[in-house]
Amino acid sequence: MLNLAADVGRLDTIGMHRVDATHDFRRRGAAAISSREKAAVRDAVGRKQAVSAPDRTTEKLWDSEPGSGRWLAHLHVGSADPTIRYRIDGWLAEVGTSVWFGAGSTGKTQLMLWMAAMLASQVDDRPQRQWLGGDIHGTGHVLILSAEDTRDQIIGRLRDVLQFSMGQDHDAQMRTSARLHVMPFLSMPEEEFGHPNSSLFWQTKEREWVASAVMDEVREYISKWNEAHPSPEDRIIGVVMDSATSMSGFDSMDAQATTNFFFHLGRLCESLRIFWAIIGHTPKTTTISEKTYRASAASRLRGVAMWTTAPRLVVEVRLVQDWGGRRKVAPEAEPVRKWLGKRFKRENLLVVYVAKANLKGACTGERFLARQRHGAFVDVTDMPDHVLESGALDGWESDDRSPTVGDSGVSDAEESPSIDRAPREERTVVQRRGRRSVDAAAFGPGTDLVREVLQQTYPAAAVGTTVSANRLKKIVAAERAHDPRSRLVKTAHGGGSTEARPGAINWHLDRLAESGLLEKDGRMFRFAASDLLRGGGLSPDG
Secondary structure, eight states: OOOHHHHHHHHHHHTOOOOHHHHTHHHHOGGGSOHHHHHHHHHHHHTHHHHSOOOTTTOOSOOOOTTSOTTOGGGTTTTOOOOOOEEETTTEESSEEEEEEESTTSSHHHHHHHHHHHHHSOGGGOSOSEETTEEBOOOOEEEEEESSSOHHHHHHHHHHIIIIISOOOHHHHHHHHTTEEEEEGGGSOTTTOOSSOOOSEEEOTTSOEEEOHHHHHHHHHHHHHHHHOOSGGGSEEEEEEEOHHHHSSSOTTOHHHHHHHHHHHHHHHHHHTOEEEEEEEOOSSOOOOTTTTTTTTGGGSSSOTHHHHSSSEEEEEEEOOEEEOSSSEEETTHHHHHHHOTTSOGGGEEEEEEEEESSTTOOOSOEEEEEOSSSSEEEOTTOOHHHHHHTTTOOGGGGOOSOOBOTTSSBGGGOOGGGSOOOOOOOSEEOOTTSOOEEGGGGHHHHHHHHHHHHHHOTTOOTTOEEOHHHHHHHHHHHSTTSGGGGGOBOOOOBTTBOOOTTBHHHHHHHHHHTTSEEEETTEEEESOHHHHTSOSOOTTO
16 A cells, blocks of 8 residues: 655745645645545556656666577577467456457346356356356455445346356355455545546656556555455456446547557566457447447447457447348348247347457357346346246336237337247157157146146236246156156146147147136246146146
């Protein structure tokens, strides 16, 4: 930490125009000076490059040592390693900067909190070993800098990420949160943080852009923490900065400031062996073309070219689009949106991809993330069966007070027929390739059993309540094993865009949907009529 008395002495030595706090310092003593005055002194010291900028004609800032030969490549051939290791394969380098950008309110902060929590969690507390399809290497502490949200907002969102996105119990949540360092500058009182803002760079009186006292303090915090915690798993391995607009200290269109900023961050990351992930933004008005959205992605990041050339990776985060006009709409990620169902709105489905990379091994594909009602996101790129059945994406219905938006992003009444699902073909005998014919009617008693279990499990279900196929199957296996009909209820198989296997739990739910009890939406089932639940068995027709 900076020593105030020493700071005032340094101000005198370098001939600085004193700030008001220094006039009364010796008369009143350090204890009597307010935190704001102390901060003013420290800020003045932090601007030491502004005080006595060297005369470029008389003082060298770098001695290249001509004739020494120290820059010859053969001196380093034996030890040089060109490999740039990833902290998360394809998405995050172990050392260096990255920029994650998108429009406002897209979910960038929540995405970065999710990433930070995955990296900070100990291996045994991680539900998955991958993030966005990339393997996670190692673990460590992560520092989160925020000038946009309060402490309660950040901690509350982190808690939801740990509980809902990562499924951690209370003990695991406490272990992970003890490895996340949060500096919420908006929530710091003036007695604790006396600087006028949280800018990491500022401009000297010679109009040069240099690291601010806040940046110096952040660097000191990381350095001292890592010195006190030498174990690789207990070190601070990276920083999340939210955001470039609120914390950089300069306009992103300033080329000189941006150059100095990334040069400083690059050397800082190399020195401390950390990553530095920055949340960036797009201009308020931007155009995304179906044919060139990947090629033009980097140009949508607001700022000069250095914002996309200096970082190791630049990643775009945006909502999926509806290409075309009113008459003909081509939904982006149509298979995923059909699989999710019409109740899942377009504004809750994100697409993430690398817009520009300066290292090998960057992810070349796209990842689709469904927003959770609580928590962060669920990666639905591969449309995993368990996601819909687990209820991880439930809860949005309570917020839906507007017409349901379907796959095309318009209301159901206006939705294009081109993306409606084809009706299920009625069959009594099913022929599967490589298998003998199956009489679907033979599984009818199993459907009656599923209805009975449904009535037992959801005795007072309201219309729209989601039904868990996995839960019903477990109850059948555990509580109805003595019933001969239980042998006709199998594990979920198929469904969605493919036909469910006769006898599978989701096949039985299909039959109940045909009877009018349930409503099918992609791979999900919801109650369509609660009064039928209290009625008798299925009619001969259904």
